[in-house]
Structures are given as C-alpha cells and as structure tokens.
Amino acid sequence: MADDALPLREHRGYVGAMTTAPAVDPATGLRTDGGPDLDHLALLAALQEAFAAGTRTADPAARVPACGRWRVRNLVEHLGRIHHWAAGQARRERETPLGRGPFDLVPFYTAQAAELHGTLVALGPDADAWTLTGRGPATFWWRRQLHETLVHLHDLRAAGHGSGVAVGAQDPVGVDAEVWADGVDEVVTMFQPRQVRLDRMAPLDRTVALHATDVGRVWMLGAHDDTEPGVPATTVHAPARELDLLLWRRLSPEEAGATVTGDPDALDAALAEPIVP
Known part of the structure; x- marks a missing residue:
C-alpha cells in the first residue's frame, strides 16, 4: 500500500495511521489512489493450487476447526461450489447445478478452480458482471475469490493440524501481509456494510478500530461514510493476518494474540454480529 496515511489522535491506546477514504473501491476490488493493485488473479491461482495439493493429502473426515460441524469433505465441496457459482456470476449466467x-x-475441486480462473482470465478486467454490490466489473470476483480461497486454505490446514492457531506456527499460508490486509479491507468496506444493507444485522452501535501492526494501517469497523468517524470505542492491535482471521471468526482475540485497548465489550459486541455471511 502507498504511504498515504494521516495521523490519528491518541486515545485509549489508539495510536497509528489511517489511510484517506477507502484505498480500495469495494465495488471493483481496485485501488482508488493510483497505487499498485495486488495481482489478484496470480494470487488466486497460487492459492487454488495450494488448496488442491492440500486436498490430496487431507483426511476427508477430519473436523474443520471454527466451522461448526464441517468436515474436510464439506469444506472442499463448498469451495468448489462457490468457485463454480462465482464463475457464473462473472459471466452473468446462472450456474449449472453440480x-x-x-x-x-x-x-471435483480442480475442475471448478480451473473453470473460475479460466473464466476470469477470458473475460478480462472490464467485463460486466453480477457482483455482491450490484453490476460491476469482473475484477470484483478476482478479489472476492482470492480471499474466499485464502480463508478456506487456512481452514484446510487447520483441519490437518487440529487447530487454527497451529497453522500460523507450523504451516502458514505463504502470502504477504498486504494480502491479508486486503482481506481486512474487504470485510470492513464491503461485507459488513452489505450485511447491514441486507438487514442481516443492525449498524454497529460503537466503532471498532482495527490496527494492522505489520502494515501500519487502521480501519474503522462500523464507520462507512465520509464523515469524521470519531473516537473508536476500542482498538484491536494485531498483524493483518490475525485481524483478517479474527473478522472471519477463525481466531478469537486471545488466539490472535491481539492487544485490545478501550472497551473490550465493544469488540465482543461487533464479533457477535454477522459481520460476514
């Protein structure tokens, strides 16, 4: 990310930097400030390959931590189906039932992964697609499916090691912190506002600041317009990877090793809401 940050006030341990407006347009997945975009398609292909490799050696009956009653079989079939569905959304076609x-x-997984990646390459970045925010460019799906695959690759490895915490220590997903930061940005600027817009949750009563200590960025969860967000009720300090997995409920604040300043109840209240589908 470009170093386009503004200083933040100090309050309740909230010290850091916040980028001006969203650095990435949630409707396109592309930078709005002229900075370099992540190579979402190349990253997606690499993560799909890693997921397929992990599937070859995984126990289909192994439990997937943090995913309720899911087993590896459910996880692999879910991601394959999502890839197939997203390819149809990008083409503006209803997918053929699998x-x-x-x-x-x-x-099964490699066929759906190939369909998705091949579709996105063939369409190109400017193709008119159905997206989760309305009609928009196919680049939306470049970003969305990258992060769908990233989180589920973490899930697959967590199933193999018996816990999500063990993945970070023993088998981390090899992507840069900026990729995880992009995932945090997607949740804050696209998913959580969409959950409110669809009446799946009420707006958060209190703003939560998310400070990615390794990339020097801060997001305001619960503040989604161009007005002054005010002082957050609480601030969560952790690396971008841990913040992303925290928002997706793969790690608790304690498992993420997060430092929470301000009112911890505000964080608990936010995480208790369906901020992601």
Missing part, C-alpha cells in the same frame, strides 16, 4: 455428490474431491 449435483448432490459425494464427489471425488480432488478432480
């Missing part, structure tokens, strides 16, 4: 399964997991 059937109930069970499927032979590796060929």
Whole structure:
C-alpha cells in the first residue's frame, strides 16, 4: 500500500495511521489512489493450487476447526461450489447445478478452480458482471475469490493440524501481509456494510478500530461514510493476518494474540454480529 496515511489522535491506546477514504473501491476490488493493485488473479491461482495439493493429502473426515460441524469433505465441496457459482456470476449466467455428490474431491475441486480462473482470465478486467454490490466489473470476483480461497486454505490446514492457531506456527499460508490486509479491507468496506444493507444485522452501535501492526494501517469497523468517524470505542492491535482471521471468526482475540485497548465489550459486541455471511 502507498504511504498515504494521516495521523490519528491518541486515545485509549489508539495510536497509528489511517489511510484517506477507502484505498480500495469495494465495488471493483481496485485501488482508488493510483497505487499498485495486488495481482489478484496470480494470487488466486497460487492459492487454488495450494488448496488442491492440500486436498490430496487431507483426511476427508477430519473436523474443520471454527466451522461448526464441517468436515474436510464439506469444506472442499463448498469451495468448489462457490468457485463454480462465482464463475457464473462473472459471466452473468446462472450456474449449472453440480449435483448432490459425494464427489471425488480432488478432480471435483480442480475442475471448478480451473473453470473460475479460466473464466476470469477470458473475460478480462472490464467485463460486466453480477457482483455482491450490484453490476460491476469482473475484477470484483478476482478479489472476492482470492480471499474466499485464502480463508478456506487456512481452514484446510487447520483441519490437518487440529487447530487454527497451529497453522500460523507450523504451516502458514505463504502470502504477504498486504494480502491479508486486503482481506481486512474487504470485510470492513464491503461485507459488513452489505450485511447491514441486507438487514442481516443492525449498524454497529460503537466503532471498532482495527490496527494492522505489520502494515501500519487502521480501519474503522462500523464507520462507512465520509464523515469524521470519531473516537473508536476500542482498538484491536494485531498483524493483518490475525485481524483478517479474527473478522472471519477463525481466531478469537486471545488466539490472535491481539492487544485490545478501550472497551473490550465493544469488540465482543461487533464479533457477535454477522459481520460476514
């Protein structure tokens, strides 16, 4: 990310920097400040390859931590179906039903991954697509499917190690902190406001500041317009990876090693809401 930050006031341990407006347009997945975009398609391909490799050696019956009753089989079939559905959304077509399964997991997943990536490459960045925010460019799906795959690759590795915490220490997903930061940005600027817009949750009563200590960025969860966000009720300090996994409920604040300043109840209240689908 470009170093285009403004100083923030000090309050309740809230010290850091905040970028001007959203650095990424949630409707397109592209930078708005002229800075370099992540290579979402290349990253997506690499993560899909890593997910397929992990599927080859995973126990289909292994429990997926932080995903309720899901087993690895459910996880792989879910991601394959999402890839297939997203490819249809990018083409503005209803997807062909894939059937109930069970499927032979590796060929099933690799076929859907190839369909998605091939579709996005063939369409190009400016193709008119159906997106989660309305009609928009296919680049929306470049970003969205990158982060869908990233979080679920973490899930797959967590299933192998028996916990999400163990993944960071023993088998971390090899992407830069900026990629995880982009995932935080997506939740704050696209998913949580969309959940409010769809009446799946009420607006947050109190703003939560998310300070990614490794990339020097701060997001205001619960502040979604161009007005002064005010003083946050609480600030969460952690690396971008841990913040992203915290927002997706893959790690608790304690498991993320987060430092929470201000009112911790504000963070608990935010995480208790369906800020992501």
